[in-house]
Amino acid sequence: MKKKNIKIVVAMSGGVDSSVTTWLLNKKGYNVEGIFMKNWEEDDNHHDGYCASWKDLKDAQAVCDSIGILLHKINFAEEYWNNVFKKFINLLKTGITPNPDVLCNKEIKFKELLNFVLFNLKADFMATGHYVRRVERKKKFFLLRGIDDHKDQSYFLYHLNQFQLSKCLFPIGNLKKRQVRIIAKKYVQVVAKKKDSMGICFIGPKKFTNFLSRFIKSSPGNIISKKGQVIGIHSGLQNYTIGQRRGLKIGGISKGNGKAWYVFKKDVKKNILFVVQGNNNISLIYTGIIVINVVWINKNPVNKTFNCTVKTRYRQLDVYSKVQVISSHLVEVRFSEPVLAICSGQSAVFYDKHICLGGGVIKRGFMLHK
Template identity: 50%
Template sequence: MIEYAALKFNVASIPMSESPKKVIVGMSGGVDSSVSAWLLQQQGYQVEGLFMKNWEEDDGEEYCTAAADLADAQAVCDKLGIELHTVNFAAEYWDNVFELFLEEYKAGRTPNPDILCNKEIKFKAFLEFAAEDLGADYIATGHYVRRADVNGKSRLLRGLDGNKDQSYFLYTLGHEQIAQSLFPVGELEKPQVRKIAEDLGLVTAKKKDSTGICFIGERKFRDFLGRYLPAQPGKIITVDGDEIGEHQGLMYHTLGQRKGLGIGGTKDGSEDPWYVVDKDVENNVLIVAQGHEHPRLMSVGLIAQQLHWVDREPFTGTLRCTVKTRYRQTDIPCTINALDDDRIEVYSGEVCLCLLQRRSLPGRRHYRAATAADGLIIQYTTSFKSPQSGLKDEVYFI
């Protein structure tokens, strides 16, 4: 038996009227959305579910689990006694997420489709459909984040489970979207969520967490990408200008990558591995450096653009905070200096800002990892002679 009073989640912070508020939960067929629906029921909300189908190109069972996920979502809704709606956002996903995903790869950048998917599908198309077609007061998802309403604005906060916190993927959400969204599992840890599902006898209790591209599923990425972007082989050269191999397409390679380059070999007898340090998109050249400690893999700063501040107006001075440039990366103390309205310089006293955890990737999102989640897109990284000197040695445009 679940002791509800012992569960600490912040859904109750939203005032309830005499008539229950209607919440549409995005039911993915996973354990997090399943438990979210139950938690909202315990709060007295009128709960219904919505299953979204967003991919139709090759939705066979080998890659896409939509049919099985829908069956699980339906089983959970039946167990909880709530209605399940279905909707197809495949056209919106293609136009607003997948085409941009391909354009970013064409440009030699490494996009994060989950961030764009959240912005355009889960918290736009879904939110609008739930409000306009289903009469919802709120939507809810199984994301491990929290919200706080301060001075009339809704802020996005980290989930309490540091291993599952997903605020990194939601930094593009605005106050209006957050204000209409509930995140019931954000106050819980994953083992608690699974325990609740198990105690309730939900079919999703032990279901594996989903991975892969948002709504597309797990697949061999090179083969998948090659179906939409023709491969363009080109030269692999070292930072010294020596040609040492051939790549099958810049889109298949990421800055900091070590495996899959197809070049073993040595330089001057060295057996150190090679790493991708740059892409010359105009000339279709992949640039590599040898050795984990090569200077071209190190950076203590970056210039970023397309800023998105979730809970504040753009600042014009200096800000001390922490930063992460990829999901699950350890927070790093940094200083942010405003360059203009849409660009900032991020500097850390640690060389590991961009690598030793692999160099930050242009196109990847930078995350102000304080209480609220803000973000931006990396334009290029900077290298310095040393963290102590502060003297700029060179700037690598990537």
């Protein structure tokens, strides 16, 4: 089939990565269209800085106009609220720290949006600006890390199945971020200097606490050291995660050994935040994890026990581990070396070198010493 007869719709965010993705596919001669997905309603009448989708839409439209292609618009605010945000909030209330980006990709971008692109817009493929690669070997699809180790996003896409991979393209997965910026500067100038977005689009890092207070009632409580001393007041347990150092506001107290304080436990029933000193404190060290809701990209492991590397946070380096399959969606992982600050609700993703095998949600960790 000639390239001009292959229809590819690009999920456009108004950012550099999806804009360069669109330009690259159009340059190669495919029949390219863009689609802008809106997931949050409030910013229509309240430009409060949480989400500026109107601004991102304007940028996406400008890119499409400069290339000379059509831009579709779709609103999944209701689906996002019901299938992502409500779950996110409810889990936060229980003391867990979920990963909304993983959930959004699973429930919205590669489900609702992909289905709309394939069945409503009659596209052959959907493309995104993710830094990952996909390859086909013997009629099976594999998800690979992006070439750029610092930008690889396979951690967020471990849930993709064979059908989704067969219908998705990731054109910038073979590029370094600096190469993408160079292309943008030369050919997609309207977004060339735009900063990368991080996390949920409408929650900026500095406004996270204020935003959550609109959905979860803040209940201040005691911050207690491992020795049982009350050393501060927290603003609400939903605002903290295991291993967190910043924002505790107890750095200047005289108690302790002078080292920085870190969150190591949350007691939701008693509304207590427990902290210890030093990032290598034994209370922050884990030897393994239980992972639930596990999915495998290709097929379930043949062996009940196998070795691979595991990533328990996006920015964390992989750690060699032994994985024991308890059931098809439940595994136990034992690390070859201690891992700091395991956080229930975050994703654990499994790798065989550059191949992403799959992943799941961390149920709990095994502490080195209780």
